[in-house]
Amino acid sequence: MSASASVPVRRRLRLAFLHTDEAWVWGIVLGLMLLACYLGPIVFALPGPDDTDFGNVLAPIGTTGHLLGTDGLGRDLLSRCLYGGRVSLTVSIGAVALGMAAGSSLGILAGYRGGWVDAIVSRCLDVVFAFPGLVLALTVASYLGPSLQNVMFAIAFYTVPAYARVARSATLRVREQNFVRAAEMFGASGTRIGVRHILPNVLSLVLTYAFVLIGVAMVIEAGLSFLGLGVPPPQPSWGQLIAMGKQDISDAPHVALVPGAFLFLTIAAFNRLGDVLQARHG
Amino acid sequence: MRAASDQPDLLEVRGLVQEFRRPRHLPFAPPRVLHAVSDVSFKLQAGECLGLVGETGCGKSTLARAIMQAPPPVRGQVRFQGQDLVGLSRTELRQARRGMQYVFQDPYSSLDPTWRVRELVAEPMRTAGGFGRQQVDARVDEVLQLVGLPADRYASRRPRELSGGQCQRVAVARALTLSPKLLICDEVVSGLDVSVQAQLLNLFETLRRDLGLAYLFISHDLGVVRHLCDRVAVMYLGKVVETGPAERVYAHPQHPYTAALLAAVPRIGNGRSGARPAWARLSGELPSPLAPPSGCRFRTRCPRATARCAAEEPPLLANEVDHAAACHFPLLAPATEAAAPKRAAAMVQDRA
Amino acid sequence: MIGFILRRVVQLAPVLLGVTILAFLLVNLLPGNMALAMLGPDASADAVAHLTEQLGLNQPIWLRYLHWLGSALTGNLGWSIVQAEPVAPTILQRFPVTVEIILLGQAIGVILAVPGAVAAAMRPNGWIDRALGLLAYSAIATPRFLLGLLLILGFAVYWQLFPSTGFQPLSAGLMGNLRSVALPAATIGALEFAVYFQVLRSEMLRNLTEDYVLAARAKGLSRLQAVLRHVLRNSIVALVTIIGLGFGPLVSGAVIVESLFSLPGIGDLLVTSIYNRDAVMVQGVVVVVAATVVLVNLAVDVIHVLLDPRIRIDVG
Numbered sequence: 021m022s023a024s025a026s027v028p029v030r031r032r033l034r035l036a037f038l039h040t041d042e043a044w045v046w047g048i049v050l051g052l053m054l055l056a057c058y059l060g061p062i063v064f065a066l067p068g069p070d071d072t073d074f075g076n077v078l079a080p081i082g083t084t085g086h087l088l089g090t091d092g093l094g095r096d097l098l099s100r101c102l103y104g105g106r107v108s109l110t111v112s113i114g115a116v117a118l119g120m121a122a123g124s125s126l127g128i129l130a131g132y133r134g135g136w137v138d139a140i141v142s143r144c145l146d147v148v149f150a151f152p153g154l155v156l157a158l159t160v161a162s163y164l165g166p167s168l169q170n171v172m173f174a175i176a177f178y179t180v181p182a183y184a185r186v187a188r189s190a191t192l193r194v195r196e197q198n199f200v201r202a203a204e205m206f207g208a209s210g211t212r213i214g215v216r217h218i219l220p221n222v223l224s225l226v227l228t229y230a231f232v233l234i235g236v237a238m239v240i241e242a243g244l245s246f247l248g249l250g251v252p253p254p255q256p257s258w259g260q261l262i263a264m265g266k267q268d269i270s271d272a273p274h275v276a277l278v279p280g281a282f283l284f285l286t287i288a289a290f291n292r293l294g295d296v297l298q299a300r301h302g
Numbered sequence: 303m304r305a306a307s308d309q310p311d312l313l314e315v316r317g318l319v320q321e322f323r324r325p326r327h328l329p330f331a332p333p334r335v336l337h338a339v340s341d342v343s344f345k346l347q348a349g350e351c352l353g354l355v356g357e358t359g360c361g362k363s364t365l366a367r368a369i370m371q372a373p374p375p376v377r378g379q380v381r382f383q384g385q386d387l388v389g390l391s392r393t394e395l396r397q398a399r400r401g402m403q404y405v406f407q408d409p410y411s412s413l414d415p416t417w418r419v420r421e422l423v424a425e426p427m428r429t430a431g432g433f434g435r436q437q438v439d440a441r442v443d444e445v446l447q448l449v450g451l452p453a454d455r456y457a458s459r460r461p462r463e464l465s466g467g468q469c470q471r472v473a474v475a476r477a478l479t480l481s482p483k484l485l486i487c488d489e490v491v492s493g494l495d496v497s498v499q500a501q502l503l504n505l506f507e508t509l510r511r512d513l514g515l516a517y518l519f520i521s522h523d524l525g526v527v528r529h530l531c532d533r534v535a536v537m538y539l540g541k542v543v544e545t546g547p548a549e550r551v552y553a554h555p556q557h558p559y560t561a562a563l564l565a566a567v568p569r570i571g572n573g574r575s576g577a578r579p580a581w582a583r584l585s586g587e588l589p590s591p592l593a594p595p596s597g598c599r600f601r602t603r604c605p606r607a608t609a610r611c612a613a614e615e616p617p618l619l620a621n622e623v624d625h626a627a628a629c630h631f632p633l634l635a636p637a638t639e640a641a642a643p644k645r646a647a648a649m650v651q652d653r654a
Numbered sequence: 655m656i657g658f659i660l661r662r663v664v665q666l667a668p669v670l671l672g673v674t675i676l677a678f679l680l681v682n683l684l685p686g687n688m689a690l691a692m693l694g695p696d697a698s699a700d701a702v703a704h705l706t707e708q709l710g711l712n713q714p715i716w717l718r719y720l721h722w723l724g725s726a727l728t729g730n731l732g733w734s735i736v737q738a739e740p741v742a743p744t745i746l747q748r749f750p751v752t753v754e755i756i757l758l759g760q761a762i763g764v765i766l767a768v769p770g771a772v773a774a775a776m777r778p779n780g781w782i783d784r785a786l787g788l789l790a791y792s793a794i795a796t797p798r799f800l801l802g803l804l805l806i807l808g809f810a811v812y813w814q815l816f817p818s819t820g821f822q823p824l825s826a827g828l829m830g831n832l833r834s835v836a837l838p839a840a841t842i843g844a845l846e847f848a849v850y851f852q853v854l855r856s857e858m859l860r861n862l863t864e865d866y867v868l869a870a871r872a873k874g875l876s877r878l879q880a881v882l883r884h885v886l887r888n889s890i891v892a893l894v895t896i897i898g899l900g901f902g903p904l905v906s907g908a909v910i911v912e913s914l915f916s917l918p919g920i921g922d923l924l925v926t927s928i929y930n931r932d933a934v935m936v937q938g939v940v941v942v943v944a945a946t947v948v949l950v951n952l953a954v955d956v957i958h959v960l961l962d963p964r965i966r967i968d969v970g
Contacts, residue, residue, distance in 0.1 A: 284795055
């Protein structure tokens with residue numbers, strides 16, 4: 021037997037599995053989900069999300085022409101899930117982007133300035149945080165009226181303070197570092213220090229937090245949609261699809277569970293990716 | 303002919319007081335004030351190295367920062383090259399303070415981890431403004447060479463790629479870019495390996511010789527200070543208790559605290575069993591700077607304290623030329639184990 | 655200690671005030687004529703004008719706020735025109751249902767999490783740890799309504815063990831009551847279990863590396879005894895804090911769960927009031943919920959200090 025006996029295939033696979041970076045796995049999952057939802061309906065000629073097919077009502081998974089089955093009106097579930105994904109993802113990512121821009125700036129300002137600026141901002145944050153996320157979003161969304169932008173704005177009521185809090189505590193930590201004191205001793209202005217020293221050092225934390233927060237935003241959006249107070253039809257979102265599937269849960273559970281699976285997978289991917297990245301770079 | 307004493311002092315500190323407010327226990331209770339530095343005065347000449355020693359918590363770092371006006375002291379004057387820094391606006395201060403630079407203790411935390419060495423060293427010049435790009439680059443190369451980190455190999459590295467000693471050199475290089483006259487070094491070699499410490503101290507010596515730098519060298523390590531400094535000031539609980547030429551203070555300390563500090567330095571192979579003479583034994587714990595003892599602050603731990611020490615605060619008096627101590631009963635003779643108690647008793651009788 | 659409590663209360667007053675302001679503004683400042691919304695788009699201009707007058711909607715907003723705050727402090731949260739009931743008593747009447755499912759849910763969470771975390775901490779990265787970790791992770795990624803649906807599918811439709819909707823009050827019998835809240839409480843409990851498990855596990859693993867555990871083992875205690883007697887006690891503090899701080903998210907969960915299972919609690923009241931455009935009721939519910947969260951946080955802070963002597967020294 022030669023010294024370089026071949027390593028058995030199973031063992032090689034196992035080693036490859038163990039060495040794979042978990043972040044990449046979830047990143048790819050998310051990438052595929054995003055591609056599928058935004059480009060899928062264009063690339064694959066699927067039936068439209070509102071195209072009814074009364075001959076094929078409540079078709080199970082695997083029916084020809086309807087890969088994931090149909091709902092009570094014969095509408096293709098795969099198509100509805102992909103379009104629904106567009107809505108859920110757009111709202112959540114948009115709300116978090118708003119939060120990142122507005123919230124981080126507020127948090128960094130409060131953390132660096134300290135004094136009464138910080139005191140006021142912190143009190144305001146305390147007040148907003150006393151309102152549970154869903155309750156806040158519900159109230160705002162209902163009174164603004166149902167539309168995609170309004171739902172995004174309503175969820176931003178939660179993401180902006182959440183980001184402000186995280187950015188503020190990160191800034192407080194950085195602020196104590198001697199290189200900030202040194203810059204102050206060189207006579208640097210607050211703006212200069214904020215942009216050139218504080219921002220680069222909180223950036224990794226701000227970016228990795230986005231993933232976890234998107235997961236949270238998706239849960240809130242789904243809750244809003246489930247209660248019928250989210251993005252209005254005909255634009256379906258995953259939460260709505262699940263709500264609509266509720267009535268057929270006994271006969272055809274897949275109508276609610278297929279969008280549920282999409283939702284679950286996406287949230288899990290965002291959460292896990294966020295956790296892994298935070299552990300590494302937080 | 304101009305005598306040395308006609309030269310203006312590089313740095314003169316007069317009556318410096320630094321205090322901090324602490325949150326109150328109850329909403330309407332009287333405010334709690336932490337007396338970090340209480341009425342400190344000293345002078346530093348150009349090219350001179352003054353060591354500032356004392357226990358952790360005695361106020362040395364706070365004093366150094368107050369001199370830099372970061373934050374400015376509550377009371378007192380800080381005259382640098384003749385100009386009082388206290389109360390200046392940010393722009394005025396930036397100009398006036400240019401000749402004075404500060405080097406921190408922790409090498410890593412004083413360098414922004416997201417910046418490269420070149421940017422770090424160039425920061426003071428860029429912040430001050432008024433220098434062209436090529437000027438800045440040339441100066442950065444120059445100072446990096448001075449500290450022994452050639453630019454071609456080190457300029458594009460980040461702090462995490464450097465050792466602790468190298469980071470401190472970068473911090474020193476950064477401090478040298480604006481050609482300062484005074485370098486305030488706050489525990490800059492504590493926490494480094496002894497061999498690295500030696501290298502850094504040699505660097506300081508060289509820089510001092512070649513550039514005529516003055517140092518305010520803060521350390522709790524008496525051995526390091528002795529090696530490097532011309533004069534030394536000893537601090538306790540926010541006050542200077544002794545100043546004088548380093549060699550003299552080490553050989554013949556006047557203040558009981560200084561004597562105790564020196565006696566506490568472990569010595570190898572001296573044959574002593576480790577028992578210290580009575581006059582050099584410290585008892586008790588450091589009192590809180592929130593409520594310093596009345597009169598002489600050292601009296602609660604001083605084996606020679608009397609009622610007078612509690613009633614009257616001893617001023618800093620020169621008992622010999624250029625060698626002062628703040629004590630009612632300073633140790634004025636060479637301290638030997640047998641003689642000291644007798645002489646101390648004699649002095650007590652003299653002054654009673 | 656008393657000083658700490660006093661200080662916290664003083665810090666809390668502006669927050670509580672801010673909460674009332676935000677609750678009021680959320681409902682009253684957003685666009686749309688409230689009277690019109692309440693009466694519906696077909697209402698006559700006269701009716702709208704009359705209602706506006708009656709509700710005082712044409713007064714400046716800060717005046718309306720002060721009136722409302724004044725009566726709120728005496729316990730009067732207004733009258734809901736839409737549902738023809740006083741706000742405060744309605745809220746009070748619905749409170750117990752919400753409290754019941756929240757407390758049951760937390761109890762389920764704790765009962766499942768504590769042994770689970772102990773088992774996980776005994777053998778970190780063993781199969782129990784990984785399995786429970788995976789379970790916890792999945793529960794967190796599943797929105798509550800989805801989890802509730804799954805439970806309904808399993809336990810109400812497939813195995814017909816529990817009802818899928820409806821609430822039976824305690825007065826109608828304990829068994830009936832418990833059966834009707836079992837699935838809702840389990841939905842809440844699953845997520846609570848996940849969170850408590852994660853927190854407790856990481857806290858216990860952190861404590862396990864401390865020296866006192868080594869000392870306990872050296873004394874002759876078995877791994878399990880050391881964990882139970884020392885590590886668990888020290889980790890409980892973190893758990894209590896999490897339980898208390900989770901109150902806000904729990905209310906969110908209650909809103910969803912009550913809607914899904916048709917339980918007459920606060921969450922359901924909030925949702926139906928929003929559907930009905932019942933501004934006064936929404937205002938009342940929102941402010942009560944937020945104020946409760948603030949008070950619960952205060953209680954958690956105090957308990958935290960009582961339990962953890964280390965903090966007491968700093969606090970003085």
